[in-house]
Amino acid sequence: MATSSAIDDPFASPVPTLSSRPEGGGTGHGGASGPLEGQAPFGFGEVDFGEDPSPVLGHADEPFPFETEHAAEPPGFPSGSQGGGAGPDVLAAPSAGDDPFGPGADAPEGNPFAEGERSRAPMTDAGRVEEPAEAPAAGSLGGLGALGAKETEELEMLFDEGAGRTARSPAGPPAQVARPRSAGLFKVRRRSGKVFGPFTEVEVVQMLGKGELLGNEEVSADEGATFEAIGTVPAFGEAMRRLMEAPGPIGGTRSTGAASKAEEQHTRKATLASRMAPIRLIEGMGRLVEVPWLKLAVAGGALALVLAVGLGAGLTPYGVFFYRLALGQTGAHRPGAKLLVQARGRLAEDSFAGVKGALDLADGALRIQPSDREAKALYTYAASLLARRHGGAAEAWARAKGFLPELATRVGDDPDAAKAVLSASLLSPGAAAADAAAALQRRLAKDPRDEDALLVLGDAALARPDLGQAAALYTRLDALRPGTARAMHALGVVAARRGDTAAARKALEAALSKDSRHLASAVVLAQLALASGEVARAEQYAQRVLAPELQGQAGPAERAQARVVLGQAMARTPSDELEKRLAEAEKELEAATREDPENLEARLALAGFELERNAPEKASAALAPVLAATAREPRLADVQARALAGQGRVLDALRLLDGALEKSPGDARLLFAKGLVVYQGGKRADGEKLWADAVARAPGAWEPRLALGRAKLARGEVDEAEKELKLAADKAPAEGAVLTGMADLSLARKDLAGAEQGYRRALAVAPAHAEAHFGLARVALARGDGAAAQAALERTLGLEPRLAAAQAVRGELLWKARDLAGAKKALRAAVALDPRDGVSRGWLGAVEVEAGDIDAALTDLLAASNLEMGSAEIRGWYARALLAKGEVPQSIEQLHKAVELDPRDVRHQLQLGQALERSGNLQEAMEAYRAAQALAPEAVEAYEALAALHASQNRCADALRELDKAIALAPREQRLRVASADCKVRLGKHAEAVTVYRRALQADPKLVGLYYKIARAEHEAAGRARALPWYERAAREEPRNPMPHYYLGFAYKERGQRSKAIEAFQSYLRAKPDAEDRKDIEREIEDLGGSP
Structure with missing residues (x-):
């Protein structure tokens, strides 16, 4: 075969190739194409079926070469020379006398078998033959002359002509054709991207007539600065029209050079020898056909060969028995070609309607000709683009996947197939993707103006993600046609991925300004506005996508993403009826999943919303239809694992995450999710290690830094927590969770005003963020505003009733209010939500101690002390419960541990003193009390x-x-x-x-109890008379106290007031029915004349 450059250039001289056969056998290429020296001439009946191919490169690949100015001789014996005299290896041509049917070289004009005179063109100074400048007649293009490289490949493979053609390549370069110079010169660019020329207008018309140009090329009249379709030039368009209107293929004009009289005579002899070939063949075959059985065998073999060739042609674009070839329905003239040209135009619109239209046009081409390879490639490319960007391509994508195996075999030679395979790989990775990308890179080196190649390579780079490469490719796309919506949208997406919001908005707004129906740009603008906290602007862009008048312009994926933005915007909008607003947001997110049921973004948004509302069961239900993609989509595994952990299925969550990490080792999102599950499971150190690993792998991620900051804050490491929280705030300044974390930091530093301000900023961007409401409750508690704290807690638990920390604080509030029953209920809810929360369980035990439920208190406080082994407070309450149970030694032991854990806490010293006093160890008890006095x-x-x-x-x-x-x-x-x-x-x-x-x-x-004490002191100090008024006052103020009645009885008896004395003694017995001196008092009553 010729070199690649020669293949691409239809106007270059043929390149000689080495023979594939051993020296001395077959046809060589060192000189002429006749038999080698020493080889016997052909015998009678021997036939050479080879012929010289057309020396015009580009048509040399045709299985049935058309005639050119160099192919003067008919098939048969090869001519003795090409562009020169006969070499030493060429047999002498037979003389006229050897031809039994011809009169010889000088036959008269009336002889029908005589060789006609050839037209001789004048020689130029350089020795080249100059062609006449006329345009060829209409119809001079041969029937096969319009075949391109793709069509001829099929016939070449079918007839196994490759080797033969190589062996029969011409030995020397053909004669050069001189170009007449004129004012207008044109460069020609083929579809492969190769540029030739310049040529004059006449030369281009001649090449069209000879079939050397197919009519699908582009020409440039300004030295290649700009190109236009060849048919748009009036002269070329008229020539193409004449060719298309021709009734059928006829022989073209022929012009041959005549170097000398001897050469002409030699040519005539070779022609005579050629006419002798059929006679020899017939005579040779005559002997064979005399065998009877051989006649049937030959006929059957011929029929089988014809059937095999004809049916085999059905596997090519030419159809069974080459019927499309015969009808002129191949190449640029096939019926579906115009549809595919229109489809490429629709693809350039870069919108749902444009891509859908391109898909329908490619489908129409396939309906006309199911074997159309270009249509298959274009259909697959459009279907993958629709599925990737716009959605709603389930059936088309399923059909397109059936074309991929065939397309994958042609990525090296067919740019359309390479684009389709690479685009499809972004949905379903395939082995041929790398080859397709490499082929497209080579394609761009030849034809840097291939917009679709730039786009799909840019999309592949964006998916890797190689943002620099993607930006470079999209910039080249924009340079071809500056300011198109397609290029500006692509550049805007890259800028958004880089975090350059300003540049992204500028590019996307330019795309939307260029094409108001480019709704994919409106979707991204809505997402950027929402991320920046511009809720109203986000809603405006989203509503634009969903506008009724643009119903058919946005694809299902774009409509779903617009509804996601609307739902999230609703959830972030402050409202007096927050619950109602959240219900509307949930409905909008559910509608997004109905717009595009397979849209992963919509389902992740709905699941995330349900997780924030502490509804893990709903989150799992939202993800159920897309769980098959868990292994290849880390975000899906992340959210599903959190949902499982929220349902208490921690082992299932860890199993899911481990499986996902096997598919995506070291993925930061998966490491962060696993850290959350492990941390919530009680392995806090392991969780923090996983978060640190996630930060190392993805320094730009804010979630693991926020988690690390909160964990350190919970341990009291305020300075270390501040570092992590500030880094998270730098990366996500408008996230409600990040703002809440910063407010928690202010609260830990006792900056109540700063904390309150931070929580309110968080609520401004995320009104439903329960933890921000909870933070306000904690601020109110720190200020001692129980009413405000209670109100904030009610809002918190209304939004997220499963927030364990809020339930615990509510229990603490009720405890301080001495509502022990309410406190126990709230704290039990907190413990149920987070069984590993030792603090909440310890508070529950303390409330149970004060409520007198000692057995339950001992159980909860023991569990809490095991969970929080470093908590001195929990051990102190556990000691109190033990002391109340009468287990004094164990109580003292726990108190000693509490003092060791927190020797500065005076409460533990006081409790230790009480326990020691209870045990009878008074000296140690005094020491404990004195230690408490020293501490406080x-x-x-x-x-x-x-x-x-x-x-x-x-x-x-x-x-x-x-x-x-x-x-x-x-x-x-x-x-x-x-x-x-x-x-x-x-x-x-x-x-x-x-x-x-x-x-x-x-x-x-x-x-009131002091009245009795005063009476007794006065009685002892000044006597009964002075104490009497105090006894009487004590009896009135404290009737249940028997002692004032006792002393009043004796006082009245002494004063002779019998009735009052009897009443006083009777009151004493009523107040103290089990009095030890009851009989004595009864006798006193009887002595006074009363009845006990």
Whole structure:
């Protein structure tokens, strides 16, 4: 075969090739094409079926070469020379006398068998033959002359002509044709991208007439600056019209050069020898046909050969028995060619309607000619483009996949097949994708103006993702036709992927301005606006896509994505009726999945919305139709794993993520999702390691940094948390979760104003973000505003009732309000939602201790202490429960551990002192109380506890010293004054005691029990008479206290007031029915004349 450059250039001289046969056998190429020296001449009946191919490259590939100016001799014996004299290896041509049917070389004009005179063109100075400048007559194009390279390949393969053609290549270059110069010169560009010329107008017309140009080329009259279709030039268009209107193929004009008289005579002899060939063949065959059985065999073989060739042609574009070839229905003249030209124009629109129209046109071409390879490639390319970008191509894509195996075999030679295979690989990866990409790169090197090749290569680079390569290819696309919607949209998408929002908006708005129906650009603009927090602008672009007047202009995928933007915008819009707004958002997201049921983005958006609402079951249901893509789509595995973990199926979630990581090792999104599941499962260190790995693999991702920051904040590592949270905020400044994380940081630093401001900013971009509402509740709690905290918690739990932390804080609020039943309910809900939350379980145990449910408290506090082994507070409550259960040694043991864990907490020292006092170890108890006083000198409880211990040992003077210190610290605590007065009474200081009691009663009139204490002190200090009014007041204020009645009875008896004495004693017995002195009192009543 010829070299590649010669194949592409239909106007170049043939390139000699080496013979594939051994030296001395067959036809060589060193000289002329006749038999070699020393080889016997053909005998009678021997036939050489070879012939010289057309030396015009481009038609040399035809299985049936058309005549050219170089092919003067008819088939038969080869001529003795091409462009020169006979070589030494050429047999002498037979003389005229050897021809039994011809009169010889000088036959008269009337002889029908005589060889006619050939026209001789004048020689130029350079020795070249100059062609006449006339245009060929209409119909001079042979019937096969219009065949291109693709069509001739089929016939070449069918007849196995490759080797023979190579062996019969001409040995020397053909004669050069001189071009007449004129003012207008044209360069010609073939579909392969090869440019030839320049040629004059006459030369181009001649090439059209000879079939060397097919009519689908482009020409340039400005040295290749711009090209236009060849038919748009009037002279060329007229020539093509004449050729198309010709009634049938006729012989073209022939012009041969005549170098000398000897050459002409030699040619005539060769022609005579050629006419002798059929006679020899017939005579030779005559002997064979005398055998009877051989006649049938020959006839059957011939018939079988004809049938095989004819039916085999059905596998080619020519049809069975070459009927399309005979009808002129091949190449650019086949019936579907015009449809495919229109289809390419529709593809350039780069819209749903344009791609759908191109698909329908390609389908029409396939209906006309199902074997049309170009139509198959274009159909597959359009179907894959529709499925990738616009949706709604399920049936077309299924059909197109059936063409892919055939197309994959032709990617190296057919640019259309390469485009189809590469585009399809972006949906379903195939082995031929790399070969297709390489073939298209070679194609662009030859024809840099192939827009579809630039586009699909750019799409492939974007999918890898190689944003730099994609941008370079799209920029070249834009340079071909600056400002088209297709190129500007592609460049805008690359800018958006790079995070350059300003550049993306500029390019996408330019695309939309160029073509108002390019709704794919409106979709991306809506997504960018939503990501930037411009909710109203996002809704505007989304509504434009869904406008009724543009119903057929947006594909299912574009409509689905527009509805996703609308749904998410609704969820982010503040509203007084938030629940109603969220319900509308959910409906819009569900409608998006109905627009395009297989659209992954729509289903991920709906599932993410349900997860934010803490509805993992709904999230799983939303993903169910697309779960088959989990292995190849990390985002799908991420969301589905979170949904499974939310349903308590942690092992299933981990199994899913591990399988996805096997398919996509090191994927940052999958590592982050696995970290979440592991962290929630209690393995917090492992979760943080996975998040750190995700950050290392994807430094631009904000989610793992936010998770790391929150984890460190929960551990109290505020400075380290700040680093991670600020990095997350740099990458996603408008994300509600990130803003909430920054507000949590402010709250941890006790910056209540900054925290509140941060939470409100988060709610401005995400009104339904429950954790931001929860943050406001925590701020209110820190300020001591229980009502505001309760209101914020109600909003939080209304949005996300499964937020465990919010349930726990609500339980704490109710606990502080002494609503122990409500507190237990809320805390149990928190524990059910997060069984690994040891703090919430510890609070539940504490409430149960105070409620007296000691057994339940012991169970929960033991579990909590195992979950939070470093929590001194939980161990302190556990010790209290043990102490209440009577397990004093175990209580002391837990308290010692609590003191070790947090030696600065005074509460543990106080509780330890109480437990030691309960065990009878009073000295250690005093040491514990003194340690508490040292830790917190302002803590009244330590002084009060030590005073009580001294008083219990009847060391009232020591007790008074401690109480005086306590009263100085808390002068409004009247219980301390009462304790001090009690000690004075025991010391015999009754008058001082009365003063202290009365002061306390004056400060707090509700202390009605002090009336009795004052009466007793007055009684001891001044006698019964002075105490009587206080006893009477005590009996009225505290009727259930039996002692005032007891002393009143004796006082009235002493004063002779029998009836009052009887009533007082009877009241005593009613208040104290089990009194030890009951019989004595009954006798007193009888003595006074009463009845017990």
